[in-house]
Amino acid sequence: MPEGRTATRPATGVAMLLPAATGFVLLLFLVRGEWGPLRRTDQAVADGLNDAVAGHALAVRVLRVITELGGSPALAWVTSVGVVWLLLRRQVRAALYVVVAAVGAWILISVVKALVGRLRPVVDEPLAAPSGLSFPSGHALSSLVSYGVVLLVFLPVMRRTARRAATTVAVVVVVLVGFTRMALGVHYLSDVVAGWLLGAVWLAVSAVAFRHWSGDRLFGHPLPRSARGGGVERARVPAGLPVLGSAAELRPVPERHRPVLPRPLVAAAELTVVWLLTLGTLYGLGMLVEGAGAGSEPPGWDRSVVHHLVDVRTPWLNDVASALRLLGGTLGITAAVAVVGPLAVAVTRSWRPFALLALALVGQVTLFLVTVALVARDRPDVPHLSPDLPPTASFPSGHVTATLALTACTAIIVFRATGHTGWRVTSVVLAAVITTAVAIERTYEGAHYPTDVLASLLLAGPWTAACWWITRPAPRAGAAAQGDTSPAGHR
Numbered sequence: 001m002p003e004g005r006t007a008t009r010p011a012t013g014v015a016m017l018l019p020a021a022t023g024f025v026l027l028l029f030l031v032r033g034e035w036g037p038l039r040r041t042d043q044a045v046a047d048g049l050n051d052a053v054a055g056h057a058l059a060v061r062v063l064r065v066i067t068e069l070g071g072s073p074a075l076a077w078v079t080s081v082g083v084v085w086l087l088l089r090r091q092v093r094a095a096l097y098v099v100v101a102a103v104g105a106w107i108l109i110s111v112v113k114a115l116v117g118r119l120r121p122v123v124d125e126p127l128a129a130p131s132g133l134s135f136p137s138g139h140a141l142s143s144l145v146s147y148g149v150v151l152l153v154f155l156p157v158m159r160r161t162a163r164r165a166a167t168t169v170a171v172v173v174v175v176l177v178g179f180t181r182m183a184l185g186v187h188y189l190s191d192v193v194a195g196w197l198l199g200a201v202w203l204a205v206s207a208v209a210f211r212h213w214s215g216d217r218l219f220g221h222p223l224p225r226s227a228r229g230g231g232v233e234r235a236r237v238p239a240g241l242p243v244l245g246s247a248a249e250l251r252p253v254p255e256r257h258r259p260v261l262p263r264p265l266v267a268a269a270e271l272t273v274v275w276l277l278t279l280g281t282l283y284g285l286g287m288l289v290e291g292a293g294a295g296s297e298p299p300g301w302d303r304s305v306v307h308h309l310v311d312v313r314t315p316w317l318n319d320v321a322s323a324l325r326l327l328g329g330t331l332g333i334t335a336a337v338a339v340v341g342p343l344a345v346a347v348t349r350s351w352r353p354f355a356l357l358a359l360a361l362v363g364q365v366t367l368f369l370v371t372v373a374l375v376a377r378d379r380p381d382v383p384h385l386s387p388d389l390p391p392t393a394s395f396p397s398g399h400v401t402a403t404l405a406l407t408a409c410t411a412i413i414v415f416r417a418t419g420h421t422g423w424r425v426t427s428v429v430l431a432a433v434i435t436t437a438v439a440i441e442r443t444y445e446g447a448h449y450p451t452d453v454l455a456s457l458l459l460a461g462p463w464t465a466a467c468w469w470i471t472r473p474a475p476r477a478g479a480a481a482q483g484d485t486s487p488a489g490h491r
Helices: 003-007 009-032 036-053 057-070 072-088 092-116 138-157 160-183 189-211 264-292 301-311 315-328 330-348 352-374 398-417 421-444 450-470 476-481
Strands: none
Touching: 009 036, 009 092, 009 189, 036 057, 036 160, 036 189, 057 072, 057 138, 057 160, 072 092, 072 138, 072 330, 092 138, 092 189, 138 160, 138 189, 160 189, 264 352, 264 450, 301 421, 301 450, 315 330, 315 398, 315 421, 330 352, 330 398, 352 398, 352 450, 398 421, 398 450, 421 450
16 A cells, blocks of 8 residues: 555544544533533434334334344453454454453443433333433444444455445444434433444544554563564555554455365265254154153153152252253353354364354254154153243253254364364363253253253264264365465364
């Protein structure tokens, strides 16, 4: 990139920064001074949106889902996974930038809310019950900063089409989050606009500060050469974006990488064979146990186990079971995949971990759903601890199936990523312990028979092994012949 363009970036940043800062300060004084026209406009927008949304259960549900994209759990995932990714790639300066930007946003929200002291809107039909003050919107500010930081760090290494798509998605998410805060009646229009303006100011200030901060030293100690900023391919950096790390290190995988599935049709055929044979085995076993469910006489051994576990229930064990239920549930599995997948790619510099996780989890879900439909075994005839037990049949256990598939894939990824015995043993032990704990919890809660759990192991075990086989690395000689630049253990 020509030096002239690089030299004009600070001026461009200031030109973008001044309008946002001026707009926020103006709104701050108008809100603090309770200016009549602004107050009436805010209330009119709040009442109009409340009238349009209240009474429509589906619309409210959609708004609540979207608003969580700007909530603390979602943004904590974006920030923490991004920081760990950067540290794994030894991009210390970029990781520190993400942390400082996130912490600074939290400080700004807390301080400005306390200084202004504006109460939440009052509407006819409240759709949410948030705590705290109203100005500015924390969701609007935090979402703009968090998603903006991710864009600033990773956009320079994206191709033009991907860059435009990522920017569009981020902008749409931030706008929708702000709209949901107004539609749910928890923020005024000026709260949301102020959040966006202040977020833009902080994002620009922090980005400029870190772009011009020398990354060669950190806290007085020289950084390793691979951890320093710079080395970015100039042709890839759009005008106005700060350069915070090495393009080669930030890129998920090398630009020239071997396909994960060199022969996709053969892989699909092999997986189809395994899928069908596994389904047939489960169906056959299901026919054997279907009549040994609730009310069958004499009671089978697995019914006896379930009834015995009901007799030994205690409040402390019930609390443990409740935690394990979340671990093996949809939310827990989804959250784990959202962490394991990106970090595995960061370590291995390959899309292979994503392919393994996707094939294993999608395959086990389809096998589970078809088996449940074929084998309509009733759940155990005991009191269930889970208040919202899904209406699916008992055979097999979806929690155990998903847990085993995820933990086994994680262990496979660890084996491929490192030759360290300690890490490998730890991954296998954790997979066994977590799966066993979830299996015991499902039986203890009265949601499944032991034979349901055994069927889950039979489902997830062979299927995960087949996915491992399909996505196994190619021999090193073949990789070297094609000029693969990934580490030897990750080909």
